[in-house]
Amino acid sequence: MPNQTLEVRVPNLPESVSDATVALWHKQPGDAVTKNENLLDLETDKVVLEVPAPADGVLGEHSSHAGQRVKAGDLLALILTDAAAAKTARPPTEPPAPKSESSAPAAVASPSVRRLLAENNLDAAQIAGTGKDGRLTKEDVTSYLAEKSAKPAPSERRPLEDDAGFAAVAAAPPANGHRTEQRVPMTRLRARIAERLLEAQHSTATLTTFNEVDLRRIMDLRAQYNARFEKEHGIKLGIMSFFVKAAVEALKRFPAANATIDGEDIIYHNYYDIGIAVSTNRGLVVPILRDADRMIFANIEKNIAEFAQKSREGRLSMDDLKGGTFTITNGGIFGSLLSTPILNPPQSTILGMHAIKERPIAEDGQVVIRPMMYLALSYDHRLVDGREAVQFLFTIKELLEDPARLLLHL
Structure with a gap:
């Protein structure tokens, strides 16, 4: 049959x-x-x-x-x-039995090869010899060392990634003076990221304005209600939900920041789909919180946590990534103190968050220590005027420094 x-x-x-x-x-x-x-x-x-x-x-x-x-x-x-x-299914393969020292080709290797093996604590049986009768040569050992140094150890942590998703891989030390290079094809996602970054630089008039925000009251709220919040909603109260809510309120007051340019027309969006930049080992992705203005804090936190997990597992769908009217990116999780985020076309604005640092500031004539964060707003000057951008960012600052305004819409 x-x-x-x-x-x-x-x-x-x-x-x-x-x-x-x-x-x-x-x-x-x-x-x-x-x-x-x-x-x-x-x-x-x-x-x-x-x-x-x-x-x-x-x-x-x-x-x-x-x-x-x-x-x-x-x-x-x-x-x-x-x-x-x-x-006919392939049976599980058993690992080969380790070779005994008597079978190792080191015994017939040249003195220089034996010295190189000893200096690097190598087992000659693990290296394929290309010399006569399978004898090890010096080139065999140096090639093995170069290949070994190019591969990360299994116990090494995955390298940290910056806000654009580039892996911060430490260069391996050269083996015995040999300098090596590795050429790998660019992934489709990385190529697309590069294309969009260039598109943003070439097709927009991007400027960035900065401010700083005192997060003391948000930190106090989290300390006071986090345990109850987690018990009630099954997730911790983070700071991203405060930033999303503050951004939505600011977008309502400054519609140009939530608009896009289409040819010679301006499209004002009457909905608020907030992109949350997530860095993965494949690159930067921006899943979308749709209708964020209708979400409560718990739903925002749950959606962000789900996006992070799906991005790590490579399960984000096209529906998760489509659209978006405004983006928030947080370089602070990697330690960034200040940066200038790049626009996510066709959006006209992007908010950059940074590391929270305790710094001395003047408050009511006194020097006090507060948890401070620098904020950066990049905007397309073709659509958003400088005055609007500064006021937009200042509105976010005011809402974050007095979170009660988020509930009272003040």
């Missing part, structure tokens, strides 16, 4: 996405798979899509390989689903 096969094809791609790149195969040919198990990841310039197995069976040869561009409907692989195919 011939094998029954099912085709695994590229699913329908999100609107405005023409193709995708095969990012990573989680299953190899011959592996047993179960229905709905993720076979591979497809990367677009906006999201990562998972391709599940359509049925139980055994995965056949890959028709598309990592790094290959594919379109909706393209064949990715075949799955054998009959019972006979199940018998």
Whole structure:
């Protein structure tokens, strides 16, 4: 009886996405798979899509390989689903038994090679020799050291990322004086980020205005109500919900900050979809809090927490990322004290938050220590005048320094 096969094809791609790149195969040919198990990841310039197995069976040869561009409907692989195919499933591989010292090629290596192995505490059995009869050469050892130094240790923490999502990877020290380089293809998301950053720089008249805010009263509110808030709503009371609420109130008072330019027209949005910039190991993404003006503090905190988790797991959908009328980005979580955020086109404004630092300030003729944060508002000067931008940011400052105004709409 011939094998029954099912085709695994590229699913329908999100609107405005023409193709995708095969990012990573989680299953190899011959592996047993179960229905709905993720076979591979497809990367677009906006999201990562998972391709599940359509049925139980055994995965056949890959028709598309990592790094290959594919379109909706393209064949990715075949799955054998009959019972006979199940018998051919690849069994779990056992790790090879460690070689004994007597089998190590170090004994027949040259003195310079043996010295290099000893200096770097290396096991010769772990290095493939390319010399005569498999003998180790000095080049084999130095190549092994260079490759090893280029790979991060499994126990290392994931490098921190700045506000634009670039990994702050420390350069590995050169091995024995050899300087190495590594060339990797830019991910689709990183390429799209680069394209949009250049677009923002070239197509807008961007200026930035700054202010500082005293967060003492917000900190006092959190200290007073956080335990009760968490018990009531199942999530901690953060500061982002205060910033979202303050931004929405300021946007209501300054409609130009919530507008966009479309050709020779200005579109004033009568809704408030706030983008929250989230940094991931793939780059910066901006999921959207839709109708943020209708949300209570708890719903804002829950949505932001959900966005953060989904972004870490690569589960953000196109619906999560579409649209947005205003963006908030928080470089303070990485320690940034001051920055100039770049606009997120076609939006006309973006608010930059920064690290909270206790600093001495003058208050009623006295020098006091307060938890202070610098705020930065970048705006498109074609649409937002300097006076409006300064007043908009000052409104956010006033609302944050006296949170009761958020409830009283003052």
